[in-house]
Amino acid sequence: MYDAAIVGSGPAGLSAAMNLHLHNKNFIWFGTEGMSAKVVRSEKIANYPGMGLISGDKLNKKFSAHAKEMGLSVTSKMVTNIMAAGESFTLLAENDIYEAGSLILAIGAATGRGITGETELLGRGVSYCATCDGFLYKGKTIAVLCMSKAYEHEAEYLAGMTEKVFLYTPYKDSGIDLGNVTRLGSPIKAVYGKMRVEEIELVSGEHIPVDGLFCLRDSVAPAVLLPGLAMDGPHIMVDRDCATNLPGCFAAGDCTGRPYQIAKAVGEGNVAAHSLLDYLAGN
Amino acid sequence: MYDAAIVGSGPAGLSAAMNLHLHNKNFIWFGTEGMSAKVVRSEKIANYPGMGLISGDKLNKKFSAHAKEMGLSVTSKMVTNIMAAGESFTLLAENDIYEAGSLILAIGAATGRGITGETELLGRGVSYCATCDGFLYKGKTIAVLCMSKAYEHEAEYLAGMTEKVFLYTPYKDSGIDLGNVTRLGSPIKAVYGKMRVEEIELVSGEHIPVDGLFCLRDSVAPAVLLPGLAMDGPHIMVDRDCATNLPGCFAAGDCTGRPYQIAKAVGEGNVAAHSLLDYLAGN
Numbered sequence: 001m002y003d004a005a006i007v008g009s010g011p012a013g014l015s016a017a018m019n020l021h022l023h024n025k026n027f028i029w030f031g032t033e034g035m036s037a038k039v040v041r042s043e044k045i046a047n048y049p050g051m052g053l054i055s056g057d058k059l060n061k062k063f064s065a066h067a068k069e070m071g072l073s074v075t076s077k078m079v080t081n082i083m084a085a086g087e088s089f090t091l092l093a094e095n096d097i098y099e100a101g102s103l104i105l106a107i108g109a110a111t112g113r114g115i116t117g118e119t120e121l122l123g124r125g126v127s128y129c130a131t132c133d134g135f136l137y138k139g140k141t142i143a144v145l146c147m148s149k150a151y152e153h154e155a156e157y158l159a160g161m162t163e164k165v166f167l168y169t170p171y172k173d174s175g176i177d178l179g180n181v182t183r184l185g186s187p188i189k190a191v192y193g194k195m196r197v198e199e200i201e202l203v204s205g206e207h208i209p210v211d212g213l214f215c216l217r218d219s220v221a222p223a224v225l226l227p228g229l230a231m232d233g234p235h236i237m238v239d240r241d242c243a244t245n246l247p248g249c250f251a252a253g254d255c256t257g258r259p260y261q262i263a264k265a266v267g268e269g270n271v272a273a274h275s276l277l278d279y280l281a282g283n
Numbered sequence: 284m285y286d287a288a289i290v291g292s293g294p295a296g297l298s299a300a301m302n303l304h305l306h307n308k309n310f311i312w313f314g315t316e317g318m319s320a321k322v323v324r325s326e327k328i329a330n331y332p333g334m335g336l337i338s339g340d341k342l343n344k345k346f347s348a349h350a351k352e353m354g355l356s357v358t359s360k361m362v363t364n365i366m367a368a369g370e371s372f373t374l375l376a377e378n379d380i381y382e383a384g385s386l387i388l389a390i391g392a393a394t395g396r397g398i399t400g401e402t403e404l405l406g407r408g409v410s411y412c413a414t415c416d417g418f419l420y421k422g423k424t425i426a427v428l429c430m431s432k433a434y435e436h437e438a439e440y441l442a443g444m445t446e447k448v449f450l451y452t453p454y455k456d457s458g459i460d461l462g463n464v465t466r467l468g469s470p471i472k473a474v475y476g477k478m479r480v481e482e483i484e485l486v487s488g489e490h491i492p493v494d495g496l497f498c499l500r501d502s503v504a505p506a507v508l509l510p511g512l513a514m515d516g517p518h519i520m521v522d523r524d525c526a527t528n529l530p531g532c533f534a535a536g537d538c539t540g541r542p543y544q545i546a547k548a549v550g551e552g553n554v555a556a557h558s559l560l561d562y563l564a565g566n
Contacts, residue, residue, distance in 0.1 A: 011332060015546055018330045047301045049294060049549045050334065050345040052352050062333040069335050240523060240540075257523075259557040263298055266332045267550015274542040 001099040002028050004276055005091055007082075008106030008219075009074050010036035011262045012253025014063050015269025016104045016276075017072050023277055028098055030091075031074040035064050037148070037218065038108060038254075039262065048262050059262070080128045082226040084246050094131050102248040102279055104272050105226070106265075107219045109254035110234050115145070116190035118215065119224055125197025125212045128220055130154035133212075134161045140211040143200045144168070145188055151216035152176055158214060166200070166208055188213070222255060232257065242272035250276050284382040285311050287559055288374055290362050291389030291502075293319035294545045295536025297346050298552025299387045299559075300355050306560055311381055313374075314357040318347050320431065320501060321391060321537075322545065331545050342545070363411045365509040367529050378415050385531040385562055387555050388509070389548075390502045392537035393517050398428070399473035401498065402507055408480025408495045411503055413437035416495075417444045423494040426483045427451070428471055434499035435459055441497060449483070449491055471496070505538060515540065525555035533559050 004020055006013050009031020017029045034040065042056030051059060067074075077093035082103070091098045118126055127133040134157060141164040146155045152175055159165045159178045167176060168184040186204035191197055191213050199209045222229055222236050230237040230245035235257040242250045252268035254260045287303055289296050292314020300312045317323065325339030334342060350357075360376035365386070374381045401409055410416040417440060424447040429438045435458055442448045442461045450459065451467040469487035474480055474496050482492045505512055505519050513520045513528035518540040525533045535551035537543045 015330070015332050018332065022329060046305060046353070047298070047553065048333070049298050049301065049552075050331070050342060050349055052345075052349050059333060062335075066333055066335050070329070238523070240521070259554060261553050261557075263549045263553040265550070266546045267548070267553070269332075270330065270544050270546040270550070271542060274544075 001088060001101060002026055003100070003280060004028075004102045004104065005089065005098060005100035006030065006104045006106060007079050007091075007225075008108060008253065008255075010038060010106060010108055010253060010265060011063065012255075012265035012269035012272075013104070013106035014067060015266040016106060016252060016273040017067070017269075018070060019270055019273035020276070021070055021072055023273075025277070025280070028100065029072065029074050030077055030079050030093060032150075033074060033076050034150075035060050035067070035074075037150070039063070045262060078129065079225070080132070080220055084226065084228060084249065087248070089249070094129060102276050103250065104269075104276060105222065105236060105244075105249065105251040105255060106253045106269060106272075107222065107225070107255045109260055110219065110221050114221055115188055115213075115215070117192055118213075119221070121191055121193055121197050121213075122224060124195065125193060126191060127212065127214050128217070130158050130214060130216065133214075134158050137162045137212050139163050141209070142166070142212040142214060143184075143188060143191075143208065143210045144214045145216065146174075146176075147215075147217040149173075149175070154216050155181075155214075166210065219255075222251075240271075241275040242268050243275055248276075248279055250279075284371060284384060285309055286383070286563060287311075287385045287387065288372065288381060288383035289313065289387045289389060290365075290374075290508075291391060291536065291538075292357050293321060293389060293391055293536060293548060294346065295538075295548035295552035295555070296387070296389035297350060298549040299389060299535060299556040300350070300552075301353060302553055302556035303559070304353055304355055306556075308560070308563070311383065312355065312357050313360055313362050313376060315433070316357060316359050317433075318343050318350070318357075320433065322346070328545060361412065361503075362508070363415070363503055367509065367511060367532065370531070372532070377412060385559050386533065387552075387559060388505065388519060388527075388532065388534040388538060389536045389552060389555075390505065390508070390538045392543055393502065393504050397504055398471055398496075398498070400475055401496075402504070404474055404476055404480050404496075405507060407478065408476060409474060410495065410497050411500070413441050413497060413499065416497075417441050420445045420495050422446050424492070425449070425495040425497060426467075426471060426474075426491065426493045427497045428499065429457075429459075430498075430500040432456075432458070437499050438464075438497075449493065502538075505534075523554075524558040525551050526558055531559075531562055533562075 004027040081092040186202040236251040250272040252272040253265035287310040364375040469485040519534040533555040535555040536548035
């Protein structure tokens with residue numbers, strides 16, 4: 001069992017990881033090799049003290065280099081579910097299970113409001129993980145919401161597995177061109193079904209019968225990721241120590257609320273790590 | 284009148300100043316030309332994300348260069364008293380008076396616990412400002428607590444003005460060598476007097492009659508600096524938005540509590556600035 005798990009490799013997750021490392025904790029750090037897609041997408045950052053005016057891509061490279069210099073490495077798996085079980089947390093990441101005694105959520109701000117019915121039908125036709133659940137839909141018809149080009153290989157994997165895919169991407173230049181993939185011109189508004197997913201509804205009003213819906217996003221909504229987590233609107237509720245309502249679970253960065261700023265994120269990552277160290281010392 | 288005043292030029296003050304500048308606010312920023320003496324004194328800093336392992340001196344130079352690149356400049360005066368007056372704040376800095384509609388305190392952690400009797404006799408023989416009050420002690424005997432070499436020129440100014448000085452410095456290599464200056468071998472423990480300062484007591488137990496006591500420190504204790512400010516022990520009490528109990532007054536960095544970390548300070552400076560912008564927008 002790990003002392004701690006950190007979910008997220010943006011500025012908050014990095015800041016937290018650095019401090020747990022300096023305190024010799026045995027932890028696992030989930031994220032993406034590319035560190036922070038959000039930082040990379042920032043054209044210019046003027047207010048990260050000490051860096052001067054810098055491009056997001058260059059700052060992200062500096063974050064990455066700093067992590068490497070420290071010997072930190074990211075486990076590139078998407079965490080899709082966490083359970084608080086007594087004194088520890090069980091994390092599900094692409095069919096693998098991890099145990100940790102404490103947790104830092106640095107999962108970024110939830111983008112978009114989710115799809116109506118998504119949470120209710122999660123695990124009953126709604127899935128966040130192509131690798132985990134794709135095989136369940138052999139020969140079937142599914143809808144896929146692909147929020148980022150980074151997940152197109154997962155959408156293609158699903159197309160290879162299933163009979164037919166209705167695909168929606170919020171961006172224009174999708175590289176997916178397969179015979180059994182139909183592009184949706186309107187966003188997915190809702191998903192319906194009694195026992196399991198039966199159909200989706202588009203913003204245009206069109207209804208399409210499907211057997212499943214895969215939502216491929218950068219992050220899972222916090223309350224879905226970790227049931228029982230107290231929220232303040234779309235944000236994880238934390239106190240000044242970055243502690244959530246669940247003992248041993250801390251949160252940092254955009255997921256805890258505005259301002260959505262790199263300086264704020266590194267600050268909270270630092271605070272969350274120190275609070276976690278206090279928590280482990282007390283246990 | 285300024286939109287805002289920032290007190291302190293460490294990482295929290297810098298981060299706040301950057302954000303007010305980017306939002307075109309008319310503000311005054313009090314601090315020292317050297318930015319942060321505390322950062323400079325840090326031998327190595329490993330956990331300021333993106334900088335790698337860096338010396339405190341080098342990081343401070345990067346902070347300074349970033350401020351200069353933005354066209355920010357520090358007003359090198361020590362703020363010794365602030366009054367909350369209705370919708371604005373009145374700041375006293377070395378005999379000059381400034382008015383601001385809002386305030387960010389980024390004054391660092393109070394070092395030491397102060398001297399017994401200091402707060403009670405402030406303005407009645409206890410002073411924090413040689414330039415302001417030195418002339419009152421012509422031909423008299425005073426005690427001077429000089430906490431940093433940066434203030435030795437003020438101690439020398441006082442020695443030139445007065446008959447006799449009893450000097451205590453917590454560091455060893457003081458450069459002060461004047462005929463009327465007696466070095467104290469023991470720290471000052473207390474200051475006593477009925478209407479005004481009459482004598483000091485050293486930790487060694489010795490009592491020395493004096494007419495005044497000058498405390499030359501990096502910062503003034505928050506509750507003395509701004510009467511009415513709610514404290515949490517030695518720290519300024521703030522909420523998640525870095526708001527204090529006084530409307531329009533925000534605080535950031537070490538003065539709000541642990542962890543005493545640069546990442547936390549820049550994060551709170553950013554948050555305090557954004558909260559202040561919301562406050563000004565609402566007024």
